[in-house]
Amino acid sequence: MAATMANKAWDILQNEFKGSDKVISIKLQSLWKDFDILLMKKGESAQAFFFLMSNVINQIRSYGDTIEDKKIIQKILRSLPMKFDHVVVAIKVSKNLNELTLVELMGTLQAQEERMHRFDQTIEQAF
Numbered sequence: 001m002a003a004t005m006a007n008k009a010w011d012i013l014q015n016e017f018k019g020s021d022k023v024i025s026i027k028l029q030s031l032w033k034d035f036d037i038l039l040m041k042k043g044e045s046a047q048a049f050f051f052l053m054s055n056v057i058n059q060i061r062s063y064g065d066t067i068e069d070k071k072i073i074q075k076i077l078r079s080l081p082m083k084f085d086h087v088v089v090a091i092k093v094s095k096n097l098n099e100l101t102l103v104e105l106m107g108t109l110q111a112q113e114e115r116m117h118r119f120d121q122t123i124e125q126a127f
Contacts, residue, residue, distance in 0.1 A: 024063050031060045035067075039079045046109040049079075050102075069102055076105060087112045 034056050040049040053076060060067055074097070077088050091100070091108060 028060065028063050028065055031056055031063070032065075035060065035075065038075075040081055040084075042081060046106065046113045050076075050106050050109075053079075070098060072102060073097060073100055073105055076109075080109070083116065084109065084112070 035053075038053060038056060040046070053072070057067060057072060077091065080088060087109065091097075091105070095104075
């Protein structure tokens with residue numbers, strides 16, 4: 001009897017904070033849409049973009065859906081602005097995307113972003 005009461009209490013709490021299965025399904029559809037349309041905006045840093053992407057992914061996972069890092073990496077590479085095109089090509093050619101981690105990808109993109117920023121500063125100082 002105590003187990004039944006505990007299960008009922010858990011179900012009530014779960015419905016209160018997560019929602020019913022129908023509500024969860026609707027929230028997941030919305031989150032997957034957010035994931036699909038997320039693009040790095042002009043002027044946005046790689047770190048800020050990763051933060052937004054991580055937020056959506058964590059919400060998707062919190063509602064019980066799974067998403068592999070490989071799919072996230074592919075999405076990130078497709079979502080970068082044109083100024084990263086040469087980096088995307090280099091990553092695809094030089095790295096095994098099945099073994100690439102999100103941390104490695106983030107580090108590579110941030111390092112390249114820093115190089116581009118230093119280059120822009122050098123050009124500005126030249127004039």
